[in-house]
Amino acid sequence: MTIKIQSAEALCAKALEIRREIIRMLGEAGSGHPGGSLSCADILAALYFNAMNYDPKNPKWEDRDRFILSKGHGAPALYAALALAGFFAKEMLLTLRKLGSPLQGHPDMRRLPGLEASTGSLGQGLSIGVGCALNQRLMKKNYRTFVLLSDGEINEGQTWEAVASAAHFKLDSLTAILDYNKFQLDDSTKKILDFEPMADKWRAFNWAVREIDGHNMKEIVEALAWAKQVKNQPSIIIAHTVKGKGVSFMENNNEFHGVAPTREETAKALAELARAASPGLPDPAAGGGLNKLGEK
């Protein structure tokens, strides 16, 4: 059944695990999107190990909370969370992007348990979330629907169609979370297509808005609890994040938007994440103990 972790520290440890799996998967796959996967790791940890109800043994359980990764290129983060939550064996993660794997480059709901939508064409997830939330009301269920958006994908007009309709239908069981890492593929969101003032836009559309540090576990957990209390309107958590968060040389480095780490970079990143998990571990510059951690 659902794993419910209360302590922020333990949730941070889960987020670190997700990050390590992301790096291992992408290093093995040789392609994929590290930056936007790492930026949402804390949010996914809070969702899957604190806020959401689900049953990994019964992924279609009617009363489960629904999660839609609208930013489909963040798939490695979601796959890691699903594996750690028990939806499938962790070993499967290393088949990411390989022929015949259920772990497609972008989420394919037909192939993998626990996915509510197939995504990868940006801007579509929130509409599907509106459909899930309308169903919740129609069928008088208690579940909530969470949709994770990227700041790049909200360039898409369809997102704003969905924003308007969610507010029109007063879908208070719907919560969007914006992974606001300030970058999109070509450059910063400021340079490519600036949506500031971000919060004002959502407020103007009649959404309940909360802005948080998307890497502060306490804030994330509190915001998700706040969203459950919002009535008569949908809620958005604008999570200010850092692209590539957790790996020093990937943080705010947009070169890692859609390029997987090399073998060496993978080892270096895994060593960093291991030290973050166990601060007593030796520094890589000092040498020792790293090959084991860097192994794929």
Place this chain on the structure above:
Amino acid sequence: MALEKKLGLATRDAYGKALVELGKINPDVVVLDADLSKSTKTGAFGKAFPERFFNMGIQEANMVGVAAGLASQGRIPFLSSFACFVICKSYDQLRMAVAYPEINVKVVASHGGISVGEDGASQQSIEDVALTTSLPGFVVIIPADQYSTEKLTYKIAETKSPVYMRTGRPKAPIVYSPAQTFEIGKAVRLREGSDVTLIANGLLVFEALLAAEKLAEKEIHASVVDMHTIKPLDHAMLLEEARKTRAFVVCEEHQIWGGLGSAVATWAASNLPTTMEFVAIQDTYAESGTPDELLEKYGLTSKNILRATEKVLSNKEKFSGI
């Protein structure tokens, strides 16, 4: 007995009525529209079942995504708009949120073809069959009259796959008796003949029947087949007809590229090469005018079918000696 042209309901009206009946027997049916429910005729369902009717406003892309979300949760969404809007504006959504995950959404769009009339080319859908048949797994249907529309509406609710069904704006000549039954993917042979097969759908079915009657006066015996389902195509029917007549005239209110004609030709080329002609829109947009004027000007009447038949029969003879 001479064929009598009796106008029935527009297929969009037949769809609207069938939806209400469907709503009574199937509580999972929900209906979405993009602020065109007075024209697509889903409004009657909205009145009968307001809690199961969602007017999304003028947002086709969002509507398709919302329908996909509802369908993923077990509902059976029927969504409607004008064919050119919901298919063209929401093609990526139909691809990603419906076709790719094999989601059980029924797209029933009105104002198909050029018989939309006076509103002009911007409202006339001539590419919808090409686009929807290209989506893997989609069932694609164009019914001919009110009875086939009604029966096929019930049938598509029973299937689990994504469906596109096109309805039309003008009153449609009655082709069937109310008792006629229909199966998705199973064509209806309306007339038996041995010289040529007229394969049609939508409004062109009645035109094909008219043409067949004229041909009979000249002792030319034409089969007439209502190929209401373009995908999956009724291969068994095509094989029977091809073996018998070796000459097809395919008639449709659609762009010649990628419509029923293309589907039939593809089948014939790899199964039983058959001399063929096509009555379709010749790679052009139409314009404003009455439906009849437009069908005449753009070559979609029984006269055009007769001309195409002459050509196909002459080619059949010519090619038989090769």
